[in-house]
Amino acid sequence: MRSDTLRPDHKVIVDIVEPGSRVLDLGCGNGELMFALARGKKAKVQGVELDESAIHKCVAKGLSVFHGDIDSGLSDYQDKSFDYVILNQSLQQIRRVDTVLTDALRVGKKVIVGFPNFAYLSARLRLFFKGKAPVTPSLPYTWHSTPNLHFLSISDFLEYCRKNKINIGQRAFLNGNRRINIFPNLLANIGIFLISK
Amino acid sequence: MKQKDLGIVKTEYFAFAESGHELKLDSGESLCPVTIAYETYGLLNKDKTNAILVEHALSGDAHAAGFHEGDKDPGWWNDLIGPSKALDSEKYFVICSNVIGGCRGSAGPSSIDPKTGSPYALSFPVITIADMVRAQKRLIDHLGIKKLLCVIGGSLGGMQALQWVAAYPNHIQCAIPIATALKHSPQQIAFDEVGRQAVMADPAWNNGNYYGGKNPERGLAVARMIGHITYMSDKSMEEKFSRRLKEKSHSNKFSADFEVEGYLRYRGDNFVKRFDANSYLYITKAMDYFDLSCDKLIAKDRHIDVRFLVIAFKSDWLYPPYQSQEIVRQLKVKGQDATYCQIDSTYGHDAFLLEVEQETHLVKHFLDKTFCGYDVTRGYEI
Numbered sequence: 001m002r003s004d005t006l007r008p009d010h011k012v013i014v015d016i017v018e019p020g021s022r023v024l025d026l027g028c029g030n031g032e033l034m035f036a037l038a039r040g041k042k043a044k045v046q047g048v049e050l051d052e053s054a055i056h057k058c059v060a061k062g063l064s065v066f067h068g069d070i071d072s073g074l075s076d077y078q079d080k081s082f083d084y085v086i087l088n089q090s091l092q093q094i095r096r097v098d099t100v101l102t103d104a105l106r107v108g109k110k111v112i113v114g115f116p117n118f119a120y121l122s123a124r125l126r127l128f129f130k131g132k133a134p135v136t137p138s139l140p141y142t143w144h145s146t147p148n149l150h151f152l153s154i155s156d157f158l159e160y161c162r163k164n165k166i167n168i169g170q171r172a173f174l175n176g177n178r179r180i181n182i183f184p185n186l187l188a189n190i191g192i193f194l195i196s197k
Numbered sequence: 198m199k200q201k202d203l204g205i206v207k208t209e210y211f212a213f214a215e216s217g218h219e220l221k222l223d224s225g226e227s228l229c230p231v232t233i234a235y236e237t238y239g240l241l242n243k244d245k246t247n248a249i250l251v252e253h254a255l256s257g258d259a260h261a262a263g264f265h266e267g268d269k270d271p272g273w274w275n276d277l278i279g280p281s282k283a284l285d286s287e288k289y290f291v292i293c294s295n296v297i298g299g300c301r302g303s304a305g306p307s308s309i310d311p312k313t314g315s316p317y318a319l320s321f322p323v324i325t326i327a328d329m330v331r332a333q334k335r336l337i338d339h340l341g342i343k344k345l346l347c348v349i350g351g352s353l354g355g356m357q358a359l360q361w362v363a364a365y366p367n368h369i370q371c372a373i374p375i376a377t378a379l380k381h382s383p384q385q386i387a388f389d390e391v392g393r394q395a396v397m398a399d400p401a402w403n404n405g406n407y408y409g410g411k412n413p414e415r416g417l418a419v420a421r422m423i424g425h426i427t428y429m430s431d432k433s434m435e436e437k438f439s440r441r442l443k444e445k446s447h448s449n450k451f452s453a454d455f456e457v458e459g460y461l462r463y464r465g466d467n468f469v470k471r472f473d474a475n476s477y478l479y480i481t482k483a484m485d486y487f488d489l490s491c492d493k494l495i496a497k498d499r500h501i502d503v504r505f506l507v508i509a510f511k512s513d514w515l516y517p518p519y520q521s522q523e524i525v526r527q528l529k530v531k532g533q534d535a536t537y538c539q540i541d542s543t544y545g546h547d548a549f550l551l552e553v554e555q556e557t558h559l560v561k562h563f564l565d566k567t568f569c570g571y572d573v574t575r576g577y578e579i
Contacts, residue, residue, distance in 0.1 A: 044534075046534075052538065052539070052540070052541055055536075055538045056538075056555075056558055056559065058536075059506075059536060059538070059558070059559050059562045059563055060558070060562045062562065062565075062566035063536075064504075064534050064535060064536045065536050065537075066525060066529075066535070066536070066537045067537050067538045067539050068522070068537070068539075073526075073529070076526050076529045076530055077529060077530070078530065078532075081532060
């Protein structure tokens with residue numbers, strides 16, 4: 001896979017990760033991001049994924065992955081076992097966000113978090129004018145079929161980090177392929193943060 | 198497309214540990230001489246880097262794949278071993294050997310004790326999984342292989358694979374333990390003990406001295422019937438037998454009315470034709486003694502250069518997935534390169550012999566990446 005065919009959020013993350021890093025990808029899905037990191041950054045990658053068919057796809061790519069829940073299993077790792085722990089598009093689906101984020105920040109020197117922005121303009125419009133739960137490209141599910149347990153905005157996340165004394169390093173805001181530089185909480189449908197404790 | 202099989206294969210024998218070179222055992226005793234029955238499939242490459250050691254389960258043997266002359270049924274893992282299969286005999290050199298303590302060609306309680314000229318029976322020394330692997334290592338040395346590409350096995354076979362990791366980490370590139378555990382739980386020991394008691398309660402067992410006379414067939418058959426219950430799941434038994442009757446009505450005379458009864462009797466009766474009751478005692482005891490928990494798999498503060506693929510099955514209640522997850526936990530703590538998959542199967546413990554498609558997919562790709570190097574990006578486009 002060439003870098004120009006990478007998913008925009010994956011491209012942002014690949015750009016953040018330093019070459020040769022040890023990376024743990026929580027909720028790694030089919031392993032596309034891990035593969036891009038292994039290929040582009042010679043990263044030593046390990047995934048965690050709940051879906052069995054996704055495990056098979058990771059193994060077919062030659063990737064190492066643990067079949068299991070993100071909510072369990074992080075506590076086994078020693079402090080700073082990884083240079084980066086990634087929670088891309090998985091934060092909103094885990095049950096105990098506090099526990100997982102605390103453990104991720106312990107296990108990884110840095111944590112990369114990417115999530116759909118609930119306060120994105122079209123989500124607001126749909127809620128305001130139609131009075132319906134948002135369905136957008138980054139939040140594509142209907143209220144009854146969504147795997148998402150938490151609905152947060154970019155502002156919510158910034159506030160969470162401030163309250164919990166989590167340092168934010170790099171940040172990127174996306175709308176499709178475009179980088180958003182102004183009013184991200186309104187104009188971006190994805191936010192990606194590099195955080196550390 | 199129907200897959201090709203290996204065709205006719207033959208068991209070979211390797212004799213070692215002659216006088217002066219005894220095989221030292223965990224018990225402090227030693228064995229001399231020792232014979233190991235083994236089979237090989239495919240060809241060893243020039244650099245001797247393509248050898249895979251297959252480890253069999255409790256009732257298995259060296260005949261893992263292909264057909265013996267005149268046999269209708271192939272070896273016990275024929276679905277996974279052969280041309281273009283998971284363990285591809287056109288690419289890899291596959292070895293399978295019978296465990297010592299067994300009764301299928303390797304040294305065991307039914308072998309002749311050279312000192313007395315009659316079968317060892319219970320004078321055969323107690324065997325551990327480490328002893329089985331120690332003997333295998335001698336076979337691998339004999340075949341001129343310094344480093345195995347892979348050690349793979351299910352159940353008892355998985356324990357042996359783990360024991361290879363503990364004893365000879367520098368001599369293997371990867372390990373694939375399937376449906377197994379670092380140690381038996383009290384429940385597993387309990388089932389084994391009931392099986393052993395069934396054998397020993399048979400008057401024909403005669404403290405193990407039955408060779409040349411009547412075998413303790415009833416006892417061993419009951420042990421095997423108990424075993425088969427633990428290898429299936431509630432659901433797989435419902436699907437396979439439900440409450441179907443063999444005949445139209447109940448006999449009311451304690452004959453095998455239900456299909457499940459007929460199946461267990463058939464399995465039990467078949468088993469005694471090919472298995473030695475004393476071997477059953479020795480091997481189950483070795484499994485009960487096995488314990489690689491608490492840093493015994495990989496020593497504390499040590500990193501080994503071995504990749505892992507750990508496989509469990511959802512409905513396996515004899516070796517439940519939590520036991521495989523315990524293996525994975527050890528590997529995580531040590532920062533080992535490992536993959537774990539819990540296959541969603543209803544077959545119970547038997548799944549490791551039956552979930553061919555899923556296992557093939559995982560094992561084939563995992564081996565390919567191990568064999569071709571760690572670089573995941575090699576010639577791969579997604």
